[in-house]
Structure formats: C-alpha cells, structure tokens
Amino acid sequence: MSLALQTFSSVKDANAALQAAGTRYLGGGTLVVRAANEGDVSVSSLIRVTEPTLSAISVSGGKVRLGASVTMAAIARHPELATLAPAARAVGGPAIRNMATVGGNLFAPAPYGDFTVALLALDASVAAEAGEMPIETFLAGRDTSRAVVTAVSFSLPKAESFRFLKVSRVKPKGVSVLSIAAHLQFATDGTVTSARIALGCMADRPIRAKAAEEALLGCKLTSEEIAPALAAAAEGISPITDPIASAWYRAEVLPVHLGRLLLG
Numbered sequence: 001m002s003l004a005l006q007t008f009s010s011v012k013d014a015n016a017a018l019q020a021a022g023t024r025y026l027g028g029g030t031l032v033v034r035a036a037n038e039g040d041v042s043v044s045s046l047i048r049v050t051e052p053t054l055s056a057i058s059v060s061g062g063k064v065r066l067g068a069s070v071t072m073a074a075i076a077r078h079p080e081l082a083t084l085a086p087a088a089r090a091v092g093g094p095a096i097r098n099m100a101t102v103g104g105n106l107f108a109p110a111p112y113g114d115f116t117v118a119l120l121a122l123d124a125s126v127a128a129e130a131g132e133m134p135i136e137t138f139l140a141g142r143d144t145s146r147a148v149v150t151a152v153s154f155s156l157p158k159a160e161s162f163r164f165l166k167v168s169r170v171k172p173k174g175v176s177v178l179s180i181a182a183h184l185q186f187a188t189d190g191t192v193t194s195a196r197i198a199l200g201c202m203a204d205r206p207i208r209a210k211a212a213e214e215a216l217l218g219c220k221l222t223s224e225e226i227a228p229a230l231a232a233a234a235e236g237i238s239p240i241t242d243p244i245a246s247a248w249y250r251a252e253v254l255p256v257h258l259g260r261l262l263l264g
C-alpha cells in the first residue's frame with residue numbers, strides 16, 4: 001500500500017489536513033514509519049511541518065520550552081539541559097535518539113515514553129495551536145487527539161531536586177522494565193516539602209505515584225522514613241506485560257527501584 005507524505009509550512013494547515021481519515025503526524029518516524037513498514041494499514045498519509053519553532057529549544061529565566069520536533073539527541077547535548085540529559089539518553093540507542101522527538105515520545109505507548117515520564121514529574125505544559133494544557137490532561141486524552149503538538153514547557157529543575165532512573169535488562173539501550181522520575185523539594189533540614197513522582201510501564205502511559213508522593217511529605221530520605229512511600233507506590237498501578245517483563249514482576253521491583261532512586 002502506498003503512503004503519501006505531505007509537507008506544510010504552518011501548523012494551522014497541518015492541523016486542517018490531519019482531520020482526514022488515515023492521516024497521522026510524522027515526528028521522527030521511529031514508531032509511525034515502523035508501524036507502516038510492518039503493515040499497519042490504518043495509516044495512509046503522513047503529515048510534516050517545517051515551521052522552525054517546532055525544532056527550537058529555549059532556556060530563559062529558569063523556564064524551558066522544547067519544540068515538539070526537538071530530538072532526544074539535541075536535548076542530551078544541550079549545555080543548559082544537563083539535568084534532563086539522563087532522561088533523553090534513556091531513549092533507545094544513538095540512531096533512535098537522532099530521530100526520536102519530544103512530540104512523538106508524548107504519544108509513545110508503554111514500554112516507551114521514558115522522556116515523557118520525566119516531563120510528567122516536572123509538571124510540564126503541552127502546547128498545541130488551540131492553547132496549552134497540563135501534561136496529565138494531555139496524556140489522559142491523547143488517544144483522541146487530532147492536533148499537532150507544538151511544544152512542551154516546564155520550569156528547569158535544580159540538579160539536586162530532580163532524579164531519573166530507567167531499568168532495562170539490556171544495557172545501555174534496552175526497552176524499559178520501568179522508569180521513574182522524581183521532582184523533590186527539601187526544607188533546610190532535609191525534610192521533603194514537595195514531591196512529584198512519575199512512573200513508566202506502570203500503565204499503558206506514564207502515571208503519577210500520588211500515594212507515594214503524599215507519603216513522602218515531611219520525611220527525610222532515610223530507609224526508615226521512606227518505607228511507607230515505597231509501600232504506597234503500588235497504589236493505582238496497572239503494569240504492562242510484554243516480552244521484557246510481566247505485570248507481576250514490574251510491580252514487585254517498583255518499590256526496590258523507587259527506594260534506590262530516593263536514597264541514591
């Protein structure tokens with residue numbers, strides 16, 4: 001079956017074209033082109049946009065804006081995004097990272113979406129032509145989305161307040177058993193004053209560990225004090241089963257790796 005490719009210079013025109021049946025947006029193509037090559041006949045036409053803002057990274061006044069076409073490789077090598085580099089480097093190998101975009105990662109089903117786990121912990125906003133929305137709202141409705149995502153924005157975390165971990169069986173570029181991102185703020189005595197924890201592979205898309213977040217408040221990061229948070233981490237999860245790991249295994253190892261992330 002043939003696959004048409006249409007290129008637009010504006011997001012507005014691309015959004016209009018995206019309403020046609022069988023039409024999908026083309027980011028780096030690592031998932032959508034692979035699916036077409038493997039015989040996914042639901043896609044008959046791909047749309048791309050050449051608007052330069054989609055590929056721009058801006059870091060100013062502690063705020064970050066990543067255009068949706070920014071690649072994982074570009075994030076990993078950006079001098080002001082060192083805190084986020086581990087999450088960008090967690091996506092595939094070098095060839096994948098050169099193509100994989102921020103926009104595509106937002107739509108990637110588990111076990112993919114490692115960078116989106118980091119964005120969820122950072123409470124990013126997702127922008128489209130119609131406006132911005134919190135990433136949690138975007139993720140909940142992404143299956144029915146028919147609009148080009150243009151950018152994500154978030155406050156740049158301090159190095160000591162942001163942690164990311166991807167667990168895979170094949171190092172360094174295997175698919176996730178799970179991934180975890182935590183954005184933590186501390187009082188001067190080391191007590192946690194705010195916690196936002198995001199999990200990958202614990203549902204079909206990244207989710208927050210809200211019970212664990214709550215249990216961490218007022219704790220110091222010691223084995224004893226984080227124990228209730230580790231026990232609460234399984235609340236609300238529905239891990240995926242795939243050739244890498246079963247849902248049971250993922251649920252069993254989640255508290256172990258969350259503990260390592262918090263204590264490490």
Ligand SMILES: Cc1cc2nc3c(=O)[nH]c(=O)nc-3n(C[C@H](O)[C@H](O)[C@H](O)COP(=O)(O)OP(=O)(O)OC[C@H]3O[C@@H](n4cnc5c(N)ncnc54)[C@H](O)[C@@H]3O)c2cc1C
Nearest residue numbers: 025027028029030031032092100101103104107113114149
């Ligand atoms: C060998 C291999 C290894 C991989 N390893 C990992 C990994 O370790 N971690 C990981 O997270 N992912 C991994 N992936 C999955 C994938 O490469 C990444 O998730 C990547 O970020 C997807 O981005 P993309 O630009 O290639 O998406 P595409 O394939 O271009 O698009 C994916 C979906 O998102 C939609 N889309 C893309 N951009 C937009 C936009 N701006 N607006 C609206 N819709 C959009 C497309 O229409 C499509 O439905 C891997 C893939 C492969 C093939």
